[in-house]
Amino acid sequence: MYYSYLLKLSNNTLYSGFSEKLAQRINEHNAGNVTATHKYLPVQLVFYAAFINKKKALDFEKYLKSSSGFAFRNKRLV
16 A cells, blocks of 8 residues: 655644555654654654555645645645
8 A cells, every 4th residue: 555644743834745654654754764854753643545556645645735735635634
């Protein structure tokens, strides 16, 4: 499975990401091993979507980072 996910950072911002191993990736974030989030620990998983197809998971992550994805995220996901 492939996952697109949203994390809530300690500064109350949201971070979107992609992973094949979701639990391991969240642990990496919380251990401070991810450059983009290591200053904002702890992180909290607020949403994830599972996909069978890697491209669809990456496309959804990309969408969440777009302006219309921000609106969708804020209205429907968090």
